[in-house]
Amino acid sequence: MTKTQRIKDHCKQLKLSGIADYLDPVIAEAQAQSLSYLELVKRLIDKELAHREEKALHRRTKLARLPAACNLDLYDYSASGALEKQQLGQLRELAWLEQNFNLILMGPSGTGKTYIAAGLCFDAVAQGYRAYFKTMEELVKVLKMKEITRKAATEYKRILKAHLLVIDDIMMFPVSEQDAVGFFNLINELHERASLIITTNKSPKQWAEVLKDTVLTTALLDRILYRCEIIKLTGNSYRMENRQTIFENDNKNN
Numbered sequence: 001m002t003k004t005q006r007i008k009d010h011c012k013q014l015k016l017s018g019i020a021d022y023l024d025p026v027i028a029e030a031q032a033q034s035l036s037y038l039e040l041v042k043r044l045i046d047k048e049l050a051h052r053e054e055k056a057l058h059r060r061t062k063l064a065r066l067p068a069a070c071n072l073d074l075y076d077y078s079a080s081g082a083l084e085k086q087q088l089g090q091l092r093e094l095a096w097l098e099q100n101f102n103l104i105l106m107g108p109s110g111t112g113k114t115y116i117a118a119g120l121c122f123d124a125v126a127q128g129y130r131a132y133f134k135t136m137e138e139l140v141k142v143l144k145m146k147e148i149t150r151k152a153a154t155e156y157k158r159i160l161k162a163h164l165l166v167i168d169d170i171m172m173f174p175v176s177e178q179d180a181v182g183f184f185n186l187i188n189e190l191h192e193r194a195s196l197i198i199t200t201n202k203s204p205k206q207w208a209e210v211l212k213d214t215v216l217t218t219a220l221l222d223r224i225l226y227r228c229e230i231i232k233l234t235g236n237s238y239r240m241e242n243r244q245t246i247f248e249n250d251n252k253n254n
Contacts, residue, residue, distance in 0.1 A: 018051025019044045060125045063158065066133050072119035081111055081234040088116070092123050097164055102196040102224055106203065107233030113199035114168050116233075120197060121166045131164035139167060140175065143182035160189055166197040171210040180211045184220050191223045198224070 001009075004023060011020035026047060030040045072092060077085055096103065103120075105113040117133070124131040134142070142159070145152035159165060175183065190196065202210070204225065208217040 016048055018048035022047040064121060064125050064132050066122055067118045069115055070118035070122040091120060094124060094127060097124060097195045100192055100195055100227060102228040104228060104230045105199045105233060106230060108201055111233040113233055117166045117168060117197045117199050121164060124164045129163040130161060132159060132162050133166040135168045136170045136172060140179050143186060162194050164195045165190065168199045170198050170200045171202050171207045175211055180213060180216055184216055187220060187223055196224065
């Protein structure tokens with residue numbers, strides 16, 4: 001066994017896989033450039049740190065469970081009712097997240113609420129924040145099962161430690177009294193400790209109709225709206241305007 005291979009084995013035992021993977025090219029680079037021992041060590045440590053950050057980003061992205069479309073670099077500013085470039089750019093700076101501000105994206109179906117929410121969640125993950133994307137239905141399921149299954153309990157604990165929680169399609173479907181209480185307790189736990197991004201096609205005043213409890217709705221909104229920016233999205237459905245078809249262009253058949 002060569003000295004280089006022995007070093008690689010030791011690095012793997014010490015969980016320094018970044019150094020192990022890049023040892024050969026960094027040594028070759030050091031020899032070609034006549035680097036000092038100090039510079040060689042620095043470059044190996046830099047590779048290890050970059051490798052660990054890449055793995056951490058992959059882990060955070062996987063846990064976030066983002067939709068496939070979440071890259072705001074591809075946002076279509078020409079779409080009907082789209083946000084202005086300056087406004088979206090300001091949101092992407094994430095200053096609101098650092099201040100534990102909430103965002104409510106409100107508007108009709110197809111106006112980009114989910115895409116923007118998922119994109120901001122992706123940006124947060126890339127910046128090192130613990131951020132998670134959940135539909136209201138998925139979140140209610142976690143709340144129901146957290147006392148029953150280990151998986152749901154782990155998921156719930158993870159959410160409580162989040163810097164950002166995205167709740168997609170809130171109040172779209174009726175919520176039982178027990179689920180409403182569980183949801184309020186979660187929001188109360190996260191209040192001023194984490195930021196929320198909420199997407200909804202209903203105004204906050206309409207939430208009481210879904211929850212069927214005015215007192216609970218008032219308490220819920222009190223916590224969400226305390227430090228919150230409401231962004232109203234308008235325009236036609238992007239999906240309908242860009243609807244695809246399996247048929248050839250009708251003009252070809254005329």
